[in-house]
Each structure stands twice: as structure tokens, then as C-alpha cells.
Amino acid sequence: MSVLPCFYAQRGPLVLCVFVMTVARGQVRYSIPEEMTKGSLVGNIVQDLGLDVKRLKSGRARIFTEDSRDYIGLNVDKGTLLVKERIDREELCAQVSPCSLHFQIILENPMELHRIDVEILDINDHAPVFNRKEINFQISEFAVPGARFSLDSAHDPDVGLNTLQRYTLMPTDYFSLKEQSRNDGTKYVEMVLQSPLDREREEELKLTLTAFDGGSPQKSGTIKIDVTVIDVNDNTPVFSQSVYRVSLAENAAIGKGVLTVRATDKDKGANGEVTYSFSQNLFSVDPSSGEIRLIGELDFEESAIHEFKIQAKDQGGLSDSSEVIVEVTDVNDNAPKMTLMSFSNNIPENAPLGTVVAMINIQDSDSEENGKITCFIDRDLPFKIESSLTNYYSIFTDSELDREDIPEYNITITAKDSGSPSLFSKKILNVKITDVNDHAPQFEQDSYNAYVMENNSPSLSLFSVKAHDADLGANARVSYFISDNDLNGTPISSLVSINSESGTVYATKSFDYEQLKSFTITVKAQDAGSPPLSSNVSVKITIQDQNDNAPQVLYPVQSGASVVAEIVPRSADVGYLVTKVVAVDVDSGQNAWLSYKLQKATDRALFEVGLQNGEIRTVRQVTDKDAVKQRLTVVVEDNGQPSRSATVNVNVAVADSFPEVLSEFTDFTHDKDYNDNLTFYLVLALAVVSFLFIVSIIAILSVKCYRWRRERMFYKSGANLPVIPYYPPLYADVGGTGTLQHVYNYEVCRTTDSRKSDLKFLQPSSQNSYGPKGSKAEERERLRRSCRKNRDTAYYFFSLTDPFSASHILLPRSYSTLHLYIKPLQCDTSRHFETEHL
Incomplete structure (x- = not known):
């Protein structure tokens, strides 16, 4: 206990002393006389509580009283307690003795609470008074x-x-x-x-x-x-x-x-x-x-x-x-009274457990059980309330907070006494949870697929990605970026770009489906928090085809150097397969669906073209009245919108004998108009036919004369079938090689119905076509034996090295089945004649 010097009252000669008693646990008791003038010194709390003036200022020291009147004030600069207004002990306490003022000094950061009791000493300022005179x-x-x-x-x-x-x-x-x-x-x-x-x-x-x-x-x-x-x-x-x-x-x-x-x-x-x-x-x-x-x-x-x-x-x-x-x-007629002493209404969501939210003082003027107070809050809240001192309660965090789950809480504090019936009072505190950047942006989809039509204009908007961030403010402001990877050596940034704010992806160039069908980019969504959080999503961009390529005819090959004709015997039945137009379209889907139509024909009543397969067949029986020379113009059209097309001219020779073919063969022309300059074409055709006839007769008779006789005798039909030169078609190599790089043996079984045709690949011949005579003799003998067994089979042989030297055709009287044997002969590469496609 410490004692201060005596205080001399201003009224009369009475000498009063102010006693100061310092109590442990932050409690100080002062004694002062009543009727002291305003500004009079009560005590020095800096000395009595062992505090520092700086601590008073930094802790925002203030006085908290339980009633509405403040008789005592705090001088923070000096750390002293002063009289704020005149104190009349009789008005304050009546006959209660001792008469004391109770209040608390509150410090923050950290929170401290010091209880101060000031006893008001009586002075003789009243004379005895009777009620009556x-x-x-x-x-x-x-x-x-x-x-x-x-x-x-x-x-x-x-x-x-x-x-x-x-x-x-x-x-x-x-x-x-x-x-x-x-x-x-x-x-x-x-x-x-x-x-x-x-x-x-x-x-x-x-x-x-x-x-x-x-x-x-x-x-x-x-x-x-x-x-x-x-x-x-x-x-x-x-x-x-x-x-x-x-x-x-x-x-x-x-x-x-x-x-x-x-x-x-x-x-x-x-x-x-x-x-x-x-x-x-x-x-x-x-x-x-x-x-x-x-x-x-x-x-x-x-x-x-x-x-x-x-x-x-x-x-x-x-x-x-x-x-x-x-x-x-006593009757329990007073509900507990709550006074909010300190309150923090904004709490960050990453606040540690035990963070104090509010401090409350609760009083009940009833006595005994009627004044015993129980204070609690809702159990399902992440907060807890405990009593630190008598009638003082602290509310603090009891579990982790998540603003994205619950952005604010209404804490209902209930103070209940133990009377019967019990009385209670409630106070609601609204606590807002402030945001912390603890969520990365999340895309609406795990992955995206975008489709763009080829030949698009640059800067075309392709699609938009959207990411949401559950945070607030800058923590939820999302920006979008494209990871600048390479696609086959080409930077992704040269293909697409993205709006960093809206997430809209734009094309930076015009795409070509035939060059690039699809590619994948990685889009990154990043928020503006500190530190920023991000997430990635994969976006597959598929180029859609446009009908920007016309069909390409692979067969028959259109060449101005020579005329190739398909031969149709006059004995051909209805549905006889003349040839097949083969075409491709580098587009895809319905843009590559091809249909074939007969545009022009010398005799439209004789031929038809399969709409889907391009097969040219006879629609009626061939007669002797039909012209030897037939010219067909076939249109190949795709299914695009708008559609594209290509035309091909097919020359057909209707004949049973080779001289009949030769007489009309050179009369074909690749001109689109058959009737222009007819005389010129007749003269030219005559010259060509004459030349070809002479060359063909010499070549065929000199090389195949003996073989030709034997085969004709074998059939016993006496039919003279000419040796017809045949030039294999040149097809564009789909793989891009241009030509076949090797020479192989092929066996083709071909019938009048293309659905029953058969193609058999044979192993390359181990003997050169110009080898010993015994090898050729054995081969011919094998073919003769096969011909005896299959009377309705026609064999067609030719050498890619010299088509005229070893080519001839054997046509039986029946054409129900046609087996086409193609046997390229191996020879020196400097002498052979290669074909690109079969």
C-alpha cells in the first residue's frame, strides 16, 4: 500500500487526506472528499499502476463507467485522474456508506483492463433538518x-x-x-x-x-x-x-x-x-x-x-x-443489462484462432439467484464467449473463417439470469469477414472445344473462356493469358490472341483446313491478388472444312499427247462395265462426297454413269448400228455449298475387231465441241489411225505372231481379236510420291459387276522378262493350262517396260467374267515404262 500526501479541502479549516491503495491485479483505490472543484487531482495512475504515459497513448486509454455520468476524467498526457464535475456524496449515495465510484480504465493493443475505485468521503455540509417546523x-x-x-x-x-x-x-x-x-x-x-x-x-x-x-x-x-x-x-x-x-x-x-x-x-x-x-x-x-x-x-x-x-x-x-x-x-423483475465495451466489426478470413471480436459488460440489479447471469451465443457460429472477469465477457474466434462460405455473421448474445421465471436480454453484433486472396480462378469447364471455319478473316472472335474467382475486389479480378508454346515450330501467338479482360480468343491469321486441322492452346486465368493465384485450361481449336477445293479426276487421265479409249464389244449385254471414273476431293465431310453425272454423250441412250461410284455401264444392248466412236463427258461434283465440279472426257470404242478400232481410234479429240471443224478432225484422225495401225501391226506381228495363233486355235472359235495397245492410267499419288517406286506383279480379276471384282497382289517376279527362253515358255504354258480350265476367262498381259512388245488380249465368247492379269516384268530401270497407279 502506498500513501499520498494530505489533500486540504477548500471549504473551511477541515483537513482531509486522500489515501491511495494499490491493489494487485490492476485495481487501485483512491479516497477523495466530496464537493471538490473541477480539475482537482484524484491520483496518478501511471505511478500507481506501473504504466507508461506512452502506453496510455498507444493503447488509447479511456474510462468506462457502468452509469451514464462521468465524475472522473483521465488526462492521458500526464496519466492523472481529475475531477470532471462536482461530486455530491449525498446525491450520489444517500445513506450508503462507504460511497464509491467504480470504473475501469481500458487499454488496447493488447487489451488491458484496470479497475479503479474512488471512495467519496463525506464532509459536514448539511445540518440536521426536521420535516415540520x-x-x-x-x-x-x-x-x-x-x-x-x-x-x-x-x-x-x-x-x-x-x-x-x-x-x-x-x-x-x-x-x-x-x-x-x-x-x-x-x-x-x-x-x-x-x-x-x-x-x-x-x-x-x-x-x-x-x-x-x-x-x-x-x-x-x-x-x-x-x-x-x-x-x-x-x-x-x-x-x-x-x-x-x-x-x-x-x-x-x-x-x-x-x-x-x-x-x-x-x-x-x-x-x-x-x-x-x-x-x-x-x-x-x-x-x-x-x-x-x-x-x-x-x-x-x-x-x-x-x-x-x-x-x-x-x-x-x-x-x-x-x-x-x-x-x-426481491423479485426477478430486472433483465440483465449488456454494455458493449469494445467491438471489431471487420475480421479477416485468415484471422488466427482466439482473435477477440468484442468485450461486453453485463449487470443485473437483482440479488442472489435472480442476479446470477449466464451468457452464451449460438453454438453453430465459429465464435466462443468466455468470462475474463466478473461480469465481463470476451467473444473470440473459435474456428477458421471462410468469407466465400459465409461473408458475415450476426452474433446473437443472450444474457440470462437464474430467476424464476428467468429473464434475459439479447444483443446482436454484425461481424463482416473481409476477403483474403485464398482462391484461384476456376474455369467454367474442365476443357474447351472451339470450332472455326477455314478461310476465316484475321481478328475473328473464335470463342470465349470464363473463369470465376470466389474472392472479392482485386482478388477476384481475373486476367487471361495464352501460354506461348510452339506448334510444329510455329508460335501459338501467331495463330491466336486473347483479350486479357474478357477472355475472348481471336484468330490472328486465316486458317487452312488442308494444312492445319486442329491445335490445342493453354489459357491461363490469373487474379490480381497479392500474391496472385492462377489456373490453366486446355482449349482445342478445330478447323472446319469449307468447300474450297474442286474434285480431282485421277482416272481416266486427260492427256493431249495420246488418245486412250475403252473398248466395248458389240456383244456386250445391258449393264456392261465400260470403265470407272475415279476422282478425289481433298476437302472433308460432305464437301468430299462426290457424285457423277453424264453431261454429254454421243449416244445418251447407250451409257449411264453410277451416281455414287462413277461406273460407266451400258443401259441397253449394243447393236451393229451403234457408232464405233463414242465420246462421253462426265461431270464430277462434290456435295459442298456451293458445290464444285470437274469434268472428264471418256473415249469409248464399240468394236469387235482391232482394225475396226484402229479406223476410228484416232478420231477422238479432247476438244469440248465434237462438231467444230469436222473435216480437220477426220483428216487428223485418219493420219493418226494409219500411223498407229502400221506401227501396231509391225510390233504385234513380229513379237506375238506365234503366240497369237496358238491362243486363237485354243478357243476354236475362229474369232479374230486384234491386239490392242493399252496405256495404263496415270493416277496422282495420294501420298505425294508422284509415281510407284517399285515394279510389282498384279493379278486382277474383273467381272462385269464391279462389286465382284478382285485384285490380287503377287510377289515380284524373280526372273527378268528378258531372261532365258525357258522361263517365258513355262509362264506361257501355265497360262495355257489355266485357259483350258476357264473357258470364260480373258487374259490381258502387258509389260510396263514395253507395252507393245508383250501385250495381247484373249477374249472368249462369254464376257460374264473378266480376269485381268497384269504382270510387270523386271528389267533394267533405264528401259522400263512405269505407271503411277493401277
């Missing part, structure tokens, strides 16, 4: 000595020595004073008759009752007493009890009967009639019956006991008095 008594002359007469008590709001100490009565010839004490320590006096009265000697007495306090200087108050002496009545009323005690609940209804007092008088008649009376604001008494009733509202918290004097007086003026004590029992 004069008291009148009518006393019978037959009043016996010892009769008591109740006098008004003086009231002095001071306490201790400064309050009422004693009474004096002047003069003291007939009466003396008798002082009595109540349970609460207050004093009252009774005037006692010492000697009989004699109305004849003194009919009226004038007395003065003086009340003195014990202060220095001493103060006093007086009241006049007038005593009128009456005659006859010589008995006084007497109460049945000297003290009446009763308990009454504070919520008792107005008008409720409290108790009934009883006083008796031995006199008869009018002198024995007793009336009751007392002076009290909360109770009333029936003058005749002595029944006391409640006429005001009781409040246990204001006053727990009421004591007053009741007087019984007869008609002769004689009276008796008795003490009535009404004890007020």
Missing part, C-alpha cells in the same frame, strides 16, 4: 409519568460523525428525551413525561427540540413543540406489539393489505376510541381499523426495508406508538 401535543393532566410521546426525527444526509448524533429538549421541567435506534442505525427520540401535569398551573407548554451532528464545526436544527394539557382522560392506548414486522414482495399490487395493528385503551366511551396514523408515502392506514395497505410501488433494488412509526391516539389525546418494519423481498 412545529409539533403540537394535547396531553391530559392525568397523564402519568413515563408517558411517551413520539417526536419527529431530524434528517441529516451526511454520514459518520457528520450525521445526526444527539438531541436536546429545552426546558426539561416536565419532559425528558429518550433516544432509540433503528436497525439501520438511524436514531429517533421520544419525549417522556417525568412529572404529572397540572392544567391549572400550566395549560400550555412551549418546548424546543434541537438535533446536533458530530461534524466540525458542529451543526444543528430545531423544531418547536407545543403541549396543550387537557383534562379527564387518564389512560393511554397501548399497542399489542412494540414492533410489527412483515415481508412483502416488491411486485406486490397497489392496494394490497400489508398488516393490521391493534392498540387498546382502558377508558370507555369517547376516551377509549383509538385512531391510528403515521407519515409514510408508500403505505396508508385505516384510522379506525388499523389496517395498513400499500399505496405505492416497491423496488427492492432501491430500498430493501421500510421502517416507520405508527401512532395510536384516543379521543382524550393520549397516544402510543409502535415500530412497523416492512421487509421487501
Whole structure:
């Protein structure tokens, strides 16, 4: 304990000392006199609490009081407590002693709480005062000595020595004073008759009752007493009890009967009639019956006991008095009162466990169980409430917070007492959870597929990606980027770009489906948090085909150097397969679906073209009247929108003999118009046919004469079938090689129905076509044996090295089945004639 120097009061010579008592656990008690002037020093909390002035400023030190008036102020700069307004102890505490002010000094960062008690010392600033200025008594002359007469008590709001100490009565010839004490320590006096009265000697007495306090200087108050002496009545009323005690609940209804007092008088008649009376604001008494009733509202918290004097007086003026004590029992009629001392309404979602959100003070003015408080909050909230000091509660985080899950909480604090029935009060605190960048952007899809038509314009918008970030503000502001990888050595940035804000992907060039069919990019979504978070998504961009390529005819090959004709025998039946137009389209899908139509024909009634397969077949029986030379123009058209097409001219020779073919063969032309300059074409055709005829006769007869005879004899038909030169078609190599790089043996089984055709690949011949004669003889013998077994089979041989040297065709009378054997002969590469396609 530490003691400060004495404080000298400004009023009078009274010397008062201020005592300071420092209590452990942050509690300090000061004592100051009442009525100190504003700005007077109460104490130095920096020294008494062991604090620093800097700590007061950094902790934003402030005073918290439980009531609305602030009598004491805090000088943060000096660390002292000062009187803010005049303190009247009697107004503040009435008769309660000791009288103290209780408040707390709160510091933050970290939170500290120091309890300060300031005791207000009483000074003698009030004199004893009577409620009335004069008291009148009518006393019978037959009043016996010892009769008591109740006098008004003086009231002095001071306490201790400064309050009422004693009474004096002047003069003291007939009466003396008798002082009595109540349970609460207050004093009252009774005037006692010492000697009989004699109305004849003194009919009226004038007395003065003086009340003195014990202060220095001493103060006093007086009241006049007038005593009128009456005659006859010589008995006084007497109460049945000297003290009446009763308990009454504070919520008792107005008008409720409290108790009934009883006083008796031995006199008869009018002198024995007793009336009751007392002076009290909360109770009333029936003058005749002595029944006391409640006429005001009781409040246990204001006053727990009421004591007053009741007087019984007869008609002769004689009276008796008795003490009535009404004890007020507490009723749970006050709900707990909550005061918010500190509150942080914004908490980051990554706040650690145990972060203090609010501090609350809770008071209940009821007593015992009615004032016992239980405080709680909802269990499903991530917060917890605990009591740090008596009547003080702290709310702090109890589990992890997630703003994206719940952005704010309404914490309902319930304070409940233990009364019956229990009363409670609630307070709602709204706590907002502030955002932290703890979520990366998330795309709406795991992957994206985009489609763009080829030949697009640059800067065309292809598609948009969208990513959402569950955070707020800058933490949720998403930007988009494309990972700059390479695609076959080409940077992705040269193909597409992206709007960093909207996520829209644009083409930076025109795409060609035939060069690039699809590619994949990686889009990155990144937020603006610190540090930023990101996620990636794969986007596949597929180029869609447009019909920008016309069909290409692979067969028959259109060449201006020579004329190639398909031979149709005049004995051909309906549906005879003349040839097949082969075409391709580098586009895809329906843009590559080809259809074939016959555009022009020398005789449209003789041929037709398969719409889907391009097969040219006869639609009727070939007759002798049909022209040898037939020219067909076939249109190949794709299924695109708009469609593209290509045309091909097919020359067909209708003949049974080779000379008949030769006579018309050279008459074909690749000109689109068959009838222009007819004479020129006839002359040219004659020259070509003559030349070809001579060359073919010489070549075929010189090389194949013997073989030709034997084969003709084998059939025994006597039919003269000419040796027809055949030039294999040149097909564009789909793989891009241009030509076949090797020479192979092929076996083709071909019938009038293309669906039953057969192609057989044979192993390359191990013998050169120009090898020993025995190898050729063996081969021919094998073919002859095969011909004997298959009378309806035609064999077609040719050498790619020299088509005219070893080529001939054997046509049987029946054409139901046609096997085409193609046997390229291996020879020196400098001499052979290669074909690109079969």
C-alpha cells in the first residue's frame, strides 16, 4: 500500500487526506472528499499502476463507467485522474456508506483492463433538518409519568460523525428525551413525561427540540413543540406489539393489505376510541381499523426495508406508538443489462484462432439467484464467449473463417439470469469477414472445344473462356493469358490472341483446313491478388472444312499427247462395265462426297454413269448400228455449298475387231465441241489411225505372231481379236510420291459387276522378262493350262517396260467374267515404262 500526501479541502479549516491503495491485479483505490472543484487531482495512475504515459497513448486509454455520468476524467498526457464535475456524496449515495465510484480504465493493443475505485468521503455540509417546523401535543393532566410521546426525527444526509448524533429538549421541567435506534442505525427520540401535569398551573407548554451532528464545526436544527394539557382522560392506548414486522414482495399490487395493528385503551366511551396514523408515502392506514395497505410501488433494488412509526391516539389525546418494519423481498423483475465495451466489426478470413471480436459488460440489479447471469451465443457460429472477469465477457474466434462460405455473421448474445421465471436480454453484433486472396480462378469447364471455319478473316472472335474467382475486389479480378508454346515450330501467338479482360480468343491469321486441322492452346486465368493465384485450361481449336477445293479426276487421265479409249464389244449385254471414273476431293465431310453425272454423250441412250461410284455401264444392248466412236463427258461434283465440279472426257470404242478400232481410234479429240471443224478432225484422225495401225501391226506381228495363233486355235472359235495397245492410267499419288517406286506383279480379276471384282497382289517376279527362253515358255504354258480350265476367262498381259512388245488380249465368247492379269516384268530401270497407279 502506498500513501499520498494530505489533500486540504477548500471549504473551511477541515483537513482531509486522500489515501491511495494499490491493489494487485490492476485495481487501485483512491479516497477523495466530496464537493471538490473541477480539475482537482484524484491520483496518478501511471505511478500507481506501473504504466507508461506512452502506453496510455498507444493503447488509447479511456474510462468506462457502468452509469451514464462521468465524475472522473483521465488526462492521458500526464496519466492523472481529475475531477470532471462536482461530486455530491449525498446525491450520489444517500445513506450508503462507504460511497464509491467504480470504473475501469481500458487499454488496447493488447487489451488491458484496470479497475479503479474512488471512495467519496463525506464532509459536514448539511445540518440536521426536521420535516415540520412545529409539533403540537394535547396531553391530559392525568397523564402519568413515563408517558411517551413520539417526536419527529431530524434528517441529516451526511454520514459518520457528520450525521445526526444527539438531541436536546429545552426546558426539561416536565419532559425528558429518550433516544432509540433503528436497525439501520438511524436514531429517533421520544419525549417522556417525568412529572404529572397540572392544567391549572400550566395549560400550555412551549418546548424546543434541537438535533446536533458530530461534524466540525458542529451543526444543528430545531423544531418547536407545543403541549396543550387537557383534562379527564387518564389512560393511554397501548399497542399489542412494540414492533410489527412483515415481508412483502416488491411486485406486490397497489392496494394490497400489508398488516393490521391493534392498540387498546382502558377508558370507555369517547376516551377509549383509538385512531391510528403515521407519515409514510408508500403505505396508508385505516384510522379506525388499523389496517395498513400499500399505496405505492416497491423496488427492492432501491430500498430493501421500510421502517416507520405508527401512532395510536384516543379521543382524550393520549397516544402510543409502535415500530412497523416492512421487509421487501426481491423479485426477478430486472433483465440483465449488456454494455458493449469494445467491438471489431471487420475480421479477416485468415484471422488466427482466439482473435477477440468484442468485450461486453453485463449487470443485473437483482440479488442472489435472480442476479446470477449466464451468457452464451449460438453454438453453430465459429465464435466462443468466455468470462475474463466478473461480469465481463470476451467473444473470440473459435474456428477458421471462410468469407466465400459465409461473408458475415450476426452474433446473437443472450444474457440470462437464474430467476424464476428467468429473464434475459439479447444483443446482436454484425461481424463482416473481409476477403483474403485464398482462391484461384476456376474455369467454367474442365476443357474447351472451339470450332472455326477455314478461310476465316484475321481478328475473328473464335470463342470465349470464363473463369470465376470466389474472392472479392482485386482478388477476384481475373486476367487471361495464352501460354506461348510452339506448334510444329510455329508460335501459338501467331495463330491466336486473347483479350486479357474478357477472355475472348481471336484468330490472328486465316486458317487452312488442308494444312492445319486442329491445335490445342493453354489459357491461363490469373487474379490480381497479392500474391496472385492462377489456373490453366486446355482449349482445342478445330478447323472446319469449307468447300474450297474442286474434285480431282485421277482416272481416266486427260492427256493431249495420246488418245486412250475403252473398248466395248458389240456383244456386250445391258449393264456392261465400260470403265470407272475415279476422282478425289481433298476437302472433308460432305464437301468430299462426290457424285457423277453424264453431261454429254454421243449416244445418251447407250451409257449411264453410277451416281455414287462413277461406273460407266451400258443401259441397253449394243447393236451393229451403234457408232464405233463414242465420246462421253462426265461431270464430277462434290456435295459442298456451293458445290464444285470437274469434268472428264471418256473415249469409248464399240468394236469387235482391232482394225475396226484402229479406223476410228484416232478420231477422238479432247476438244469440248465434237462438231467444230469436222473435216480437220477426220483428216487428223485418219493420219493418226494409219500411223498407229502400221506401227501396231509391225510390233504385234513380229513379237506375238506365234503366240497369237496358238491362243486363237485354243478357243476354236475362229474369232479374230486384234491386239490392242493399252496405256495404263496415270493416277496422282495420294501420298505425294508422284509415281510407284517399285515394279510389282498384279493379278486382277474383273467381272462385269464391279462389286465382284478382285485384285490380287503377287510377289515380284524373280526372273527378268528378258531372261532365258525357258522361263517365258513355262509362264506361257501355265497360262495355257489355266485357259483350258476357264473357258470364260480373258487374259490381258502387258509389260510396263514395253507395252507393245508383250501385250495381247484373249477374249472368249462369254464376257460374264473378266480376269485381268497384269504382270510387270523386271528389267533394267533405264528401259522400263512405269505407271503411277493401277
